[in-house]
Amino acid sequence: xxxxxxIQAFRATSGDPALDRRLDWARADLEAGDARAAAxxxxxxxxxxxxxxxxxxxxGEARAEAGDSAGxxxxxxxxxxxxxxxxxxxxxxxxxLGASAASGAMSLDYVRTLFDQYAPRFDQALRENLAxxxxxxxxxxVHQICDDLGRSAHFSRGMDLGCGTGLxxxxxxxxxxxxxxxDISPAMVARAQALDLYAQLQVGDMAAVLTxxxxxxxxxxxAADALCYVADLSxxxxxxxxxxxxxxxxxxxxxxxxxxGLLLRDTLRYAHGEALVRQEAQAAGLTVHLLAARSTRTxxxxxxxxxxxxxxxx
Numbered sequence: 001x002x003x004x005x006x007i008q009a010f011r012a013t014s015g016d017p018a019l020d021r022r023l024d025w026a027r028a029d030l031e032a033g034d035a036r037a038a039a040x041x042x043x044x045x046x047x048x049x050x051x052x053x054x055x056x057x058x059x060g061e062a063r064a065e066a067g068d069s070a071g072x073x074x075x076x077x078x079x080x081x082x083x084x085x086x087x088x089x090x091x092x093x094x095x096x097l098g099a100s101a102a103s104g105a106m107s108l109d110y111v112r113t114l115f116d117q118y119a120p121r122f123d124q125a126l127r128e129n130l131a132x133x134x135x136x137x138x139x140x141x142v143h144q145i146c147d148d149l150g151r152s153a154h155f156s157r158g159m160d161l162g163c164g165t166g167l168x169x170x171x172x173x174x175x176x177x178x179x180x181x182x183d184i185s186p187a188m189v190a191r192a193q194a195l196d197l198y199a200q201l202q203v204g205d206m207a208a209v210l211t212x213x214x215x216x217x218x219x220x221x222x223a224a225d226a227l228c229y230v231a232d233l234s235x236x237x238x239x240x241x242x243x244x245x246x247x248x249x250x251x252x253x254x255x256x257x258x259x260x261g262l263l264l265r266d267t268l269r270y271a272h273g274e275a276l277v278r279q280e281a282q283a284a285g286l287t288v289h290l291l292a293a294r295s296t297r298t299x300x301x302x303x304x305x306x307x308x309x310x311x312x313x314x
Contacts, residue, residue: 014049023055026062035065046078053082060093073099085109095264106268108184108205111229115164115185122165122188126297134224134296135168137308138251142175142220145249145289145310155219159243161206161236161252162226166192173197176220182209210239218243223252225296228269231262233277237284241313250286250311253296255304267299274307286311 013020022045029038042059046052060075072093079090086107118125126132146153155176160168163181165188173179180200183189189203202209206226221240227233240250257263260275274291281288290310295303 014052038062057088112184116187119187130297132297135171141308158220161223166195169197207235213243216245219248221250228255233280256307285314287314
């Protein structure tokens, strides 16, 4: 999955058309590079309409762009008070500013809204603009490990976590008799449904859906560039251990960095250190068959550091 732009299509109104127009003027100032002018206009706006969440959110972005981190944190905190579900992603902005812990900062409502907006241009953006090849990286890794283990790379039932528009389905369906998928975004799932390659598709939180699977019911679990939106891998790893049948495999990619822990990148995606992935796998009782450096996409023409992993029940 690609990094996403800030929410702009999602609108909230102040109830006053004149104040709503200020939001457009401020955004124009910000896009023109005049963050201070945007911040001044938005500061006046939220004083007149203190419940205008959209203005508070854009004020946070303007202040951050102008170098006012404390002011940006104040604005994003106001958004969270007005919208505890955090559809705007104010929590992850606060984490980026260092004003809160990175863990747990990315709300499901935020991710759902982002990908619902992104669905119409998702495939083109990833394949053409970002040279994305996550499914191919995963398939190569699965074949490699199956060869090493002396077994067939064919599976009875699989689950594609964070399936998005279904980019992994054409790659993996020949390897899996029954392939199901889950994604938080209804718009993404609708596009995956059109492929007619999944046996079942669900809209929901991938950790919750995987946790609800019958024990030992899956032979293959996939997560192609989906875990970069998950700070804490422990619940998904534990659910994968419970859901995998003997001999089953959990194949996934993550973004990574040179450190050992969790990093929130400027793209608002999590990067997991290799040592952290190994630690979480061990804690969940999963055996690491493969954990190797692989990039699945580029960013401004530069390969984004990543890991490909194949885990199995211990």
